[in-house]
Amino acid sequence: MTRPLPRAGKKPPQKYSIFSLARQAMQGHQGWQAAWRSPEPQPEYDVIIVGGGGHGLATAYYLAKETNVGRIAVLEKGWLAGGNTARNTTIIRSNYLCDESARLYGHAHDLWEGLSQDLNYNVMFSPRGVIMLSHNVHDQQVAARHYHALNLNGIDSTLLSAEEVKEKVPLINIHGRYPVLGGLYQARAGNARHDAVAWGYARAADQMGVDIIENCPVEDFVIENGVVKGVQTPKGVIRAGKVGVVAAGHSSVLAEMAGFRMPLESVPLQAFVSEPIKPCFDTVVMSNSVHIYMSQSDKGELVIGAGSDNYVSYTQRGSFDLFDHAVQPLLELYPFVARLRMLRQWAGIVDVTRDRSPIITKTPIENLFFNCGWGTGGFKATPGSGHVFAHSIAKGEMHDIAAPFGMDRFSTGALIDEAAAAAVMH
Amino acid sequence: MFIIDCPWCGTRDQSEFTTHGEAHITRPEDPETLDDAEWAQYVFYRNNVKGWYRERWVHSSGCGRWFNLLRNTASDAIAASYRPEDPLPPLPEDSY
Numbered sequence: 001m002t003r004p005l006p007r008a009g010k011k012p013p014q015k016y017s018i019f020s021l022a023r024q025a026m027q028g029h030q031g032w033q034a035a036w037r038s039p040e041p042q043p044e045y046d047v048i049i050v051g052g053g054g055h056g057l058a059t060a061y062y063l064a065k066e067t068n069v070g071r072i073a074v075l076e077k078g079w080l081a082g083g084n085t086a087r088n089t090t091i092i093r094s095n096y097l098c099d100e101s102a103r104l105y106g107h108a109h110d111l112w113e114g115l116s117q118d119l120n121y122n123v124m125f126s127p128r129g130v131i132m133l134s135h136n137v138h139d140q141q142v143a144a145r146h147y148h149a150l151n152l153n154g155i156d157s158t159l160l161s162a163e164e165v166k167e168k169v170p171l172i173n174i175h176g177r178y179p180v181l182g183g184l185y186q187a188r189a190g191n192a193r194h195d196a197v198a199w200g201y202a203r204a205a206d207q208m209g210v211d212i213i214e215n216c217p218v219e220d221f222v223i224e225n226g227v228v229k230g231v232q233t234p235k236g237v238i239r240a241g242k243v244g245v246v247a248a249g250h251s252s253v254l255a256e257m258a259g260f261r262m263p264l265e266s267v268p269l270q271a272f273v274s275e276p277i278k279p280c281f282d283t284v285v286m287s288n289s290v291h292i293y294m295s296q297s298d299k300g301e302l303v304i305g306a307g308s309d310n311y312v313s314y315t316q317r318g319s320f321d322l323f324d325h326a327v328q329p330l331l332e333l334y335p336f337v338a339r340l341r342m343l344r345q346w347a348g349i350v351d352v353t354r355d356r357s358p359i360i361t362k363t364p365i366e367n368l369f370f371n372c373g374w375g376t377g378g379f380k381a382t383p384g385s386g387h388v389f390a391h392s393i394a395k396g397e398m399h400d401i402a403a404p405f406g407m408d409r410f411s412t413g414a415l416i417d418e419a420a421a422a423a424v425m426h
Numbered sequence: 427m428f429i430i431d432c433p434w435c436g437t438r439d440q441s442e443f444t445t446h447g448e449a450h451i452t453r454p455e456d457p458e459t460l461d462d463a464e465w466a467q468y469v470f471y472r473n474n475v476k477g478w479y480r481e482r483w484v485h486s487s488g489c490g491r492w493f494n495l496l497r498n499t500a501s502d503a504i505a506a507s508y509r510p511e512d513p514l515p516p517l518p519e520d521s522y
Contacts, residue, residue, distance in 0.1 A: 252474035263470035265447065266499075311445040312499050314476045319427035321441035354470050411466040 013207040036206035045071045048240040052076025054085040056246035057201035058386020064208035067394035072210045077217035081198030087348035088379040089305040093130045093189035100404040100416045102153040108384025121200030123192045130189035130284040134182045143184040158185040176332040221258045228368040242367045249349030251372035260364050263410045268347035269308040270318035274340040276300030290329035318347035357416035360402040431507040432485045433493045442487040449480040449494045478517045
């Protein structure tokens with residue numbers, strides 16, 4: 001058990017600043033409030049968000065901040081942000097090919113830039129640039145096509161020569177088995193601290209009255225005459241006017257409870273991390289054709305992303321051959337990594353659509369909304385996803401940016417075939 | 427990561443195989459009578475079950491032949507491996 005901390009409600013919520021830090025330092029750091037409450041659920045809410053990861057918490061935050069929907073709760077089956085929010089490789093970029101994706105990820109990117117100030121929580125957004133490598137002529141042609149499409153959509157983008165890549169990443173080997181011929185560079189891109197993103201959204205939402213309820217899995221939906229009326233949980237039935245499901249890999253499981261299917265498959269996506277070393281890698285480098293991407297965390301660990309398995313699994317374990325396939329090119333491109341020990345290897349369960357674009361949608365059940373299908377690249381979209389989903393739920397109509405991402409696109413044929421969705425195996 | 431029993435070759439490492447998703451999805455017999463939503467169900471929608479799942483595999487780095495697996499997606503446990511013409515093995519009663 002954690003000891004009870006003094007909390008908002010009696011006192012106004014604390015604002016984090018250099019002054020509050022100095023004041024707490026004088027008091028031996030005994031006066032910090034808990035960042036959010038741990039309330040018991042009320043019997044009824046106006047909106048329930050199912051899933052307390054980054055996207056769900058962001059949705060709750062923007063619902064509370066920018067709409068008038070009333071009482072809001074976030075139900076999380078485990079602990080806050082313990083799923084893919086804790087397992088991703090934290091890369092943020094918006095250099096997507098399709099117009100619809102450019103708007104959605106661009107919207108998210110704009111929100112990232114002011115997020116720490118907005119939340120009064122340092123999410124450590126670090127626009128250190130992202131390079132996507134080209135290893136062959138085809139890669140170079142694809143990069144050039146992306147470069148021109150990105151320019152037309154007003155997204156910053158630069159084509160680098162092999163020498164320019166080497167200049168930015170001195171530790172890379174550009175003449176190995178996977179020769180580097182060039183790269184597509186987005187200077188505004190970078191990464192952020194994933195846990196801080198979730199905690200910042202949770203704290204800010206809590207301060208506006210959102211109830212965040214952990215260890216509260218949804219076991220069934222209460223549906224009356226085709227309209228969702230609430231959810232069944234181990235803490236009893238919680239009634240709701242509207243329900244938004246943001247459950248990533250488990251979206252199909254929740255959809256089945258509501259009586260419909262989703263155009264999704266859930267697969268493990270792997271990553272691993274080295275022991276911490278001194279700063280040596282100050283940008284993010286991705287390689288689409290050999291399925292490897294790497295950055296260095298602020299703690300000094302090299303964070304390395306591998307590919308996704310192609311079989312359905314909810315085990316949060318990846319297969320060894322994929323790990324092997326990631327390590328081979330890793331050592332060719334970055335020979336110095338051979339002398340490092342890897343600390344951890346893990347997998348997250350990502351829900352993948354056929355067109356590699358997310359689903360932000362109404363469902364066959366009235367007042368039940370789904371935000372899923374982010375596949376291998378959801379972290380970068382967290383603020384934008386939450387923002388457009390919040391406005392869609394509040395209005396009952398999909399937000400302008402979210403509208404093309406409805407699940408009806410699989411019937412109409414208006415797919416958003418995002419070849420650039422992520423630099424991993426598809 | 428798991429070991430797969432190919433019904434033709436015997437036990438091999440999973441890396442020799444490729445999966446092509448959910449099994450026993452029958453092509454519609456009267457395609458001209460289907461509307462767009464029904465086509466979408468056939469082409470894109472999947473059960474994506476957390477639990478026992480029947481799926482199609484091909485021994486791509488081996489005999490190259492197709493077969494079906496009855497595998498638990500929550501644990502990666504495999505209950506049965508069977509040829510396309512074989513009768514469906516029953517779903518195991520335990521959930522693991």
